[in-house]
Every structure is written in C-alpha cells, then in structure tokens.
Amino acid sequence: MKTYALVFQGTAYTSKSPKEVEVLENYLFCVNDDGMIEMVIAPGDPAYRATQNTHEVRRLAEGQYLLPGFIDLHVHAPQWAQAGLALDVPLYEWLHTHTFPLESKFSDLEFAADVYDDLVGTLLANGTTTALYFATVHKEASLLLAEICANKGQRGLVGKVVMDDPEQNPEYYRDADTKTALAETEQFIREVKQLAESVKQGVYPVVTPRFIPSCTDEALQGLGELAARYDVHIQSHCSESDWAHEYVQKRFGKHDAAALHDFGLLGQKSVMAHCNFLDDEDADLFARTGTAIGHCPLSNAYFANGVLPLARWMDKGVEIGLGTDISAGYTPSLFDNARQAVISSRMLEDGVDTALPADRRGVPESRITIDEAFYLATAGGGESLSLPIGRLAEGYAWDVQIIDLTAGGMKLPVFGGGDSKRELFQRIMYLCRPEHIREVWVQGEMVHSRSR
Numbered sequence: 001m002k003t004y005a006l007v008f009q010g011t012a013y014t015s016k017s018p019k020e021v022e023v024l025e026n027y028l029f030c031v032n033d034d035g036m037i038e039m040v041i042a043p044g045d046p047a048y049r050a051t052q053n054t055h056e057v058r059r060l061a062e063g064q065y066l067l068p069g070f071i072d073l074h075v076h077a078p079q080w081a082q083a084g085l086a087l088d089v090p091l092y093e094w095l096h097t098h099t100f101p102l103e104s105k106f107s108d109l110e111f112a113a114d115v116y117d118d119l120v121g122t123l124l125a126n127g128t129t130t131a132l133y134f135a136t137v138h139k140e141a142s143l144l145l146a147e148i149c150a151n152k153g154q155r156g157l158v159g160k161v162v163m164d165d166p167e168q169n170p171e172y173y174r175d176a177d178t179k180t181a182l183a184e185t186e187q188f189i190r191e192v193k194q195l196a197e198s199v200k201q202g203v204y205p206v207v208t209p210r211f212i213p214s215c216t217d218e219a220l221q222g223l224g225e226l227a228a229r230y231d232v233h234i235q236s237h238c239s240e241s242d243w244a245h246e247y248v249q250k251r252f253g254k255h256d257a258a259a260l261h262d263f264g265l266l267g268q269k270s271v272m273a274h275c276n277f278l279d280d281e282d283a284d285l286f287a288r289t290g291t292a293i294g295h296c297p298l299s300n301a302y303f304a305n306g307v308l309p310l311a312r313w314m315d316k317g318v319e320i321g322l323g324t325d326i327s328a329g330y331t332p333s334l335f336d337n338a339r340q341a342v343i344s345s346r347m348l349e350d351g352v353d354t355a356l357p358a359d360r361r362g363v364p365e366s367r368i369t370i371d372e373a374f375y376l377a378t379a380g381g382g383e384s385l386s387l388p389i390g391r392l393a394e395g396y397a398w399d400v401q402i403i404d405l406t407a408g409g410m411k412l413p414v415f416g417g418g419d420s421k422r423e424l425f426q427r428i429m430y431l432c433r434p435e436h437i438r439e440v441w442v443q444g445e446m447v448h449s450r451s452r
C-alpha cells in the first residue's frame with residue numbers, strides 16, 4: 001500500500017474543460033512528498049476506505065470547499081505601491097506621470113523589500129498561488145522579488161523589465177544601454193535559475209521586454225535569442241490600447257503579434273498581456289505558436305479603449321488566462337477579475353450605446369460564463385504557463401485554496417433548503433472575499449492561514 005505525505009478529504013471544484021466545472025464531492029486527494037497530487041479517489045472506490053484506514057486524513061469541515069489556487073498571469077509588482085491611484089488618465093500619460101517615477105524608486109532595495117513582501121503576502125491571502133511578475137529595470141530588486149516569492153512559498157515567475165530605447169523612456173528610468181540590458185537579463189536568468197535549485201514550488205526567470213514602444217530592435221532581437229538559449233518564459237504587453245497598437249503599426253507596418261514573432265518572442269512559454277486589438281491572423285499566430293493571452297479585464301476597462309473578444313479567441317483555441325495587472329487593475333484578487341471578465345463579456349455582447357438599436361449595439365456570441373472565468377483563473381493559467389498547475393487532478397501540484405463559507409462573519413445569503421453544489425460554486429465565485437479563504441497551499445505546503 002502506497003503512503004502519501006498528505007491526504008485531504010473534501011468537496012472540490014476543478015475545470016474539466018474550458019466550459020465545464022466538475023464537482024468532486026467528498027473525494028480523497030493524496031499528495032506525495034514533492035507536493036504533487038498522486039491519486040484522486042472517489043467515494044465508491046475500494047482504495048477510498050483503505051487509504052482512510054492507513055493515513056491521517058485531513059477532513060474539511062462543514063462549509064469548507066477546495067478550489068485550485070489561482071494563477072495571475074500579469075502583475076506589475078512595483079505598482080502595488082500605487083494600487084487604486086491614477087486610474088483616470090490614458091495609458092501613455094499614466095506611464096510617464098505616475099508609473100515610471102514610482103518604478104524608478106525600486107533602485108532602493110529597502111523600499112522594494114517593503115512593497116514586494118506586502119504584495120506577495122497579499123496575493124497569497126487572495127488565493128493566488130502562482131504569479132507572473134513584471135519587476136522593474138533593476139536587476140537586484142528583481143532578484144529580491146524572486147527571493148521573496150521563494151521564501152513565502154509562492155510560485156513566482158519574475159522578469160527584470162527591459163526598456164532600453166532612449167527616445168521612448170525617460171533618462172531617470174531606463175536601461176543604461178542595449179548591451180547592458182541584455183547582459184543584465186542574462187545574468188538575472190542565471191541567478192534565478194540558481195535560486196530555483198533550492199525552491200520546492202519553483203521560481204522562474206522571465207524574459208521581459210516591457211512592450212515594443214519601450215525597446216530598440218536590437219534589444220527585442222537579443223531578448224528573443226536569450227529566451228531560446230535558456231528556454232525560459234517570455235512576457236510583454238501586446239496591442240493593449242489604441243495608442244500602443246498604432247505605435248507598432250507605424251514603426252513596423254504590422255501588428256504587435258507579427259512583430260513580436262519576427263523577434264522570436266512568441267512560443268509555448270510566451271504570455272502576452274491584454275492583446276485587445278488582435279485580428280484573426282494574429283490570433284491564428286498565437287494558436288499556432290502556443291502563445292497565451294493574459295486577459296486583464298479590470299485594467300482594460302481603464303486603459304484599453306475596448307473589450308477583448310475573449311469568447312472568440314477561446315473558441316479558436318488560443319490559450320488564455322487571467323491577470324490582475326496591478327496597478328492598472330486596482331485589485332489583487334482574481335475573484336474580482338473573474339467577475340469582471342464575465343461582466344465585460346456581457347457588455348461586449350449587448351453593446352453599450354443605447355442610442356443604437358439593440359441588434360446593432362453589440363458583438364454577438366461574446367459572453368462567457370462564470371465557469372469559463374474560473375477556468376481562465378485556474379487551468380487556463382496553468383496551460384498558458386505550460387506548468388502542471390490549476391487543476392485538482394492527478395499529476396498536478398497541490399496548489400489549493402480552502403474556502404470557508406462560514407469564516408470572517410460573512411455568511412453567504414443561503415436560505416431555505418440550501419444550495420446545490422453547482423449553486424454553491426456560483427456563490428463562491430461571485431461572493432467570496434479574502435476573509436473566506438481559510439488556507440492556501442502551494443506544492444503541498446501551507447503558505448497562508450486565517451483564523452476565524
């Protein structure tokens with residue numbers, strides 16, 4: 001009889017497909033020493049009783065449910081220091097008058113430690129077990145963020161940001177020159193890979209050209225080559241707003257997707273944030289290369305000048321996950337972003353200009369369900385990163401949030417005969433707050449717990 005490091009008994013929700021959530025009612029989840037789910041056992045299975053008899057089983061209490069940990073595909077870690085501020089100006093102005101001045105302060109490692117420590121703890125408390133981070137141009141502070149993720153038990157994918165074009169970036173905040181930007185990125189990749197050797201849940205270096213407007217051709221080319229040489233993840237912003245999209249069109253005579261592809265920046269391990277202005281050809285290119293979209297619905301409401309046709313690209317088979325895009329999105333919660341993904345998709349389908357007749361107001365077949373939004377926050381994020389995370393299934397990491405519907409004095413409005421398990425899922429997705437997240441586990445280790 002096999003022995004497991006951990007055995008949990010409880011009811012879990014996990015995505016079976018992009019459209020379907022499966023309820024695993026009162027299952028056993030057996031986790032090995034590496035923090036991977038080795039067996040998932042249904043109540044009727046003969047192994048169920050045998051495993052119960054031979055292990056100390058952690059039984060979830062009444063009102064507690066398991067969800068996979070959330071995967072945030074787009075977080076600007078330094079911008080946590082301005083979360084909730086400056087959301088009333090366009091992207092270009094926001095970058096130059098608020099964001100670059102703030103990010104330039106991360107040359108100060110003490111300030112960086114304060115912000116990063118608080119952010120990683122906050123994300124874990126919000127159920128985010130994996131995050132794909134932009135840090136800043138500063139190599140040392142970027143490494144510090146990776147170390148903080150490592151120490152707090154979060155699976156962090158971290159990029160030292162490259163912005164080397166002196167024409168486009170202010171003197172006080174940019175890489176010294178292209179050669180330095182590439183040399184520091186390479187050094188950063190090596191240092192994070194070395195750190196990763198002793199980190200159970202993994203930390204990963206990410207090649208991170210901020211976006212095409214901030215980088216020279218030489219930097220974009222060099223970063224594509226580095227990513228290929230070290231086989232690491234790549235992230236950037238792609239066709240986010242009218243301004244950013246038009247800038248690339250003018251510079252290269254093509255869309256961001258094609259230009260990024262020319263520089264070797266699309267592939268299985270690439271995640272491109274936003275992508276609001278992709279056309280069919282761009283989306284086909286994403287699907288063909290395995291490039292993922294990091295969809296940031298709240299941020300898009302402020303900065304994108306439009307709504308991502310999410311359902312359309314999901315149907316095409318493009319990999320998509322969710323991002324908070326702190327601080328262009330103000331909340332650290334992927335619950336909030338899952339809700340907004342549904343809301344934005346409904347507004348795209350119905351349209352918003354009531355001066356137009358209903359049949360010309362929106363884009364048909366754009367809506368997504370809350371089940372699909374859950375998929376984006378979990379399994380879709382895992383697929384986007386090509387990591388075995390985001391599902392409660394054999395061969396996946398034990399990255400979970402234990403939701404406690406009775407916690408925090410915030411009882412959900414369930415009356416009469418109570419909810420079915422399907423209804424409870426919807427309540428959790430729409431009404432759950434950080435107070436309801438009782439415990440968070442990453443790779444078989446508890447990394448956050450909240451008493452009543």
Ligand SMILES: Nc1nc2[nH]cnc2c(=O)[nH]1
Nearest residue numbers: 076210211237299325328
């Ligand atoms: N939302 C967002 N878009 C960007 N484009 C370039 N930099 C940024 C950033 O920090 N946030």
